[in-house]
Amino acid sequence: MQRSPVGTTVLATLIAAFILFPVYWMVVTSLLPTDIVLSRDPPLLPPLSAISLQAYADVFERKPLLTWLVNTLFVTLGSVAVALVISTLAGYSLSRFRTRGQQTAGFVLLLSKMLPPTLIVIPFFIMFTSFGLIDSLFGLMLANAAVGVPFASWLMKGFFDGIPYELEQAAMIDGCSELGAMRRIAVPLCRPGIAASAVYLGIVAWADFVFARTLVSQPANWVLTVGLQSFVGEHSVDWAMLMAAGSLSLIPVVILFLLLEPFLVSGMTHGAVAN
Template sequence: MSRSMVVRYALIVAIIVVLLFPVYWMALTAVLPTRELLSPSPPLLPDLGSISFDSFQRVFELRPVGRWMANSATVTAGTVVCSVVFATMAGYSLSRLASKVGLIVGYSLFAVRLIPTTLLVIPLFMMFSEVELNNTLRSLVIANTVVIVPFAAWLMKSFFDSIPVELEEAAMVDGCSRLRSFLTIVLPLARPGIGAVAIFSGILAWGDFTFARTLIQGDAGTTVTVGLVSFVGEYTADWGALMAAGLLSIAPMVVLFILLEPLLISGLTSGAVK
């Protein structure tokens, strides 16, 4: 192996270690006693005899973590479905039905994504209050979809732009309508974009804190991001339980990526012409 390859692999390993170290430290905090972690020289490599998984059991005894994750899963699933559907339709329109008016609408749509989330909370809160949607998980689905779709639509547009329009024209010459050619020809080829939008929207919806903290009052609709804050008190913090709950909250997004990765890979490796 050449020296350049060794340097390249060493650099890759170093980047992976840096990126994964926070997750490793979370896991270490969850399984080690607090007294060891708060010592002047906390162990980087733990003693196997001091490892305990009591924190993972304690989080379910102290807080309704299962209900929090169920609420987050409901919001995330609804947001992913809505974002994929709306972004796909909007991206196809921006790509295939391009015009000056369409470009203005498209750039106006993208400009919405540049507005900070904190500026959208109050108008959305007032709108949802008028239609009695506050304190419901549906309000979180709508709010997250509003924020995600503008960028996701442009992401889908780039995928549709890479698909030759001649494929649709050939299908329509053979008798397909535009809708059928879209469903049978274009949509299967846009699987990488659909997978990317699903992952993007799922991560953002699952990790949302601003909307979940503002639009939901009470414990029934609490999501996992808001619930994690309750492990930090005014004077103390249960670090073991907090990190254990944090690791549990990461797991669904890892599963989502594993499930959607074949969609991305199959779409990237499949060709329009065999």
């Protein structure tokens, strides 16, 4: 700690490089031709002359990557929209009304954190089969929304707690309805919370594998994470193609992340640690 700031910068950069190396390695592998990828001593820095986009071309040619991306996007955006409305309402209620009902509701919502998706997916499967929601992207969307709501509600509660209720009371005295006061005063002030919840919900749905693998079987309805798994064949794995697809799957998350990172971190820590 008595190190000079320059020393700390160097140390932190080294550690960060170490942390990021696997991602770097994925991108490098995706950019190299097979004979270099499959060698005993792979070069740490890719020789610039050897760089090729062949793996990317192969991925698009041999695998329905675009279909997977569109499916994933549909499921993610849909479940974020559904879950965001529900958890905003729930979070507002948990924050503003401290009756026994709310406290029980909050407790029950928290409990759901303890329920593993791998277990929940069994009754989901049974339920979805009887409702005809199996093998449907709409069903997958609902499943992802359902598991995202509890924690997102707690996130929203934390953010609503930071907005003084007096503002809404003032609006109500001026003739605003309760719903109007929430919609016109609290919700607009709570934009950072909505952003944080949206990123959280987006990551949950984008990265989901358990539901997508279990509730959907038709290849036409596969999402990215399930599609990626199909690269691992019985006999061999096409590593360059797999790494290319993995690198592509990174792009949307990284963009979203760069835009919303400050909200996300404050939100996650807020929701889990300090209520």
